Amino acid sequence: MSRRALTLLLAGFLVLALGVVGAFRPVPYVVLSPGPTENTIGEVDKKPVISIKGRETYPTTGALSLVTVAYQGGPAAKIDLLTALRGWLDPTVAVVPQESIFAPDRTPKEVEEENTVEMTNSQDSATAAALNELKIPYTMGVSVASTQKGKPADGKLRQGDEINAVDGKPAEDVTVVADTVKAHKPGDDVVFTVTRGKEKLDVTVQTVAGPEKQTLVGVNMQSTYKFPFDVDINVGDVGGPSAGLMFSLGILDKLTPGELTGGKKIAGTGTITPTGEVGPIGGIAQKLVGAKDSGATVFLTPADNCAEAMKAVPDGLRLVKADTLHDAVQALDALRSGKGEVPACEAG
Template sequence: MSRRALTLLLAGFLVLALGVVGAFSPVPYVVLSPGPTENTIGEVDKKPVISIKGRETYPTSGALSLVTVAYQGGPAAQIDLLTALRGWIDPTVAVVPQETIFAPNRDPKEVEEENTVEMTNSQDSARAAALSELKIPFSMVVTVVSTEKGRPADGKLLKGDEINSVDGKPAKDVDVVGDAVKAHKPGDNVTFSVTRGGQKLDVTVPTVAGPKGQTLVGVVMQAKYKFPFDVDINVGDVGGPSAGLMFSLGIVDKLTPGEITGGKRIAGTGTIQPTGEVGAIGGIAQKMVGAKDSGATVFLTPADNCAEAMQAVPDGLRLVRADTLHDAVLALDALRTGKGNVPACEAG
């Protein structure tokens, strides 16, 4: 074999070896794919997803399914380049930078605690929204769960503090408190009126800029509600704020005569405020695929996700815009009876 041929052969092996090594090298991306669906008026592991005690309930039919996104990758288990490439050519999945899912330089325990609080807040907000829709009275108070070490609130706001107001504005829910803080510029002071150990006092906390430039004080909060009866939500390993709308609809369906689905398989997504406003979510394309695969024919879509959803909606899945829980209830009533307006997602 000539020297030139040997050189080309060795170069070819080197390129091949580098290609193989590169293909299996970890990359800082996360693959998002359609996750499992759960019928909120059905069962998980032979247990009702929503169980109500202390109040009359009514039979249901069809499905009101929450949809999820599964992810592969992350700081503790990065995917390789080959997996990312497969994701980029698969229209049913998305490949996104790792930092869009996992906040950099965060203590994993703090993140886990915040995720747990977020899940609890979402389910409580769903209960509150459903009872508000049905005009059933209840009470609520925003409480401090913890503070982030080294942040301004650390040592100033204490676990168990009940936040009554922020800068004189009533703390109607967790988001109101958060928005009041974000309305400040980093370096401003925020005044919290709290109840601590039965005593009311004002606590002044300076603000700082967060990792993404937002204003924060470093406090983890939770809305604690006092409901007139028990509403338990059981979803196993599934959770997160994007299921709020479907939890609320499931509660409303169980607490009202008749079946709001009309026997249809309805799926949907959206965060929920205690007052019933539906908020945008991520992974809408993957969630619609999961909905279609579960047999759903109607998909309740937050208004702010409509434009994106229309670009990727699977054939046979009807998009219904849901601005509020009340709008969603009315839309399902119109679908069932054939009377009334069914708001659709529109371009632009």
């Protein structure tokens, strides 16, 4: 073999070796794919997704399914270049920068904890929204869900503390507490009046500047509610706030005579506020695929996600726009009865 041929052969092997090594090197991306769906008026592991005690409930049929997004990657388990390339070639998945899912100032554990808090808040907000729709009264407050390690609140405020006031201002909801803290300058003292067990006490916490220069103390809060009956939601490892709308509809369906679905398989997504406003979510394209795969024929879509959803909707899946819980209920009534307007997503 000539020296030139040998050189080319060695160079080829080197390029191949580098390519193979490079294909398996970790890259800072996350692959999003369609996740499992759960019927909120059905069961998970032979247990009802929604259990209601202390109030009359009614039979349901069909499905009111929440949809999820599964992901590969992240700081603790980076994907390799080959996995990312496969994702880029698959129209049903998305490959996004790692920092869009895992903020640089958050550890994977902190992200998981925040998702758990968001899910708990979402379930409570969903119950509150359903009760508001039915005009059933309840009371609410604010409590400490967790504190961020190394931040001023760590070791001073405790999980389960009920926040009664901040700087003497009644803690009417989470937003009031957060806004009161943000109104301070870094280095200021904030006085939290809390109930801890049977004891009521004032806890002084110094503020610091956050990564985006906002003032904070490092406390994760959640709204607490006192409902007139028990609503328990069981969804396993699902986290985040995007199932709020479907939880509310599932609760409403169980608390009212008749059937919201008319026996149809309905899926949907959207955050929910206690007053029933539906908010946008991420991963809409993957959620649409998951809904279609589950057999759904109708997909309740937050208004702000409509434009994106229209570009990705699978054949045979009807998009119905939902601005509020009340709008979603009216749309389902119209679908079931064949009377009235069903709001559709429009190109934005």
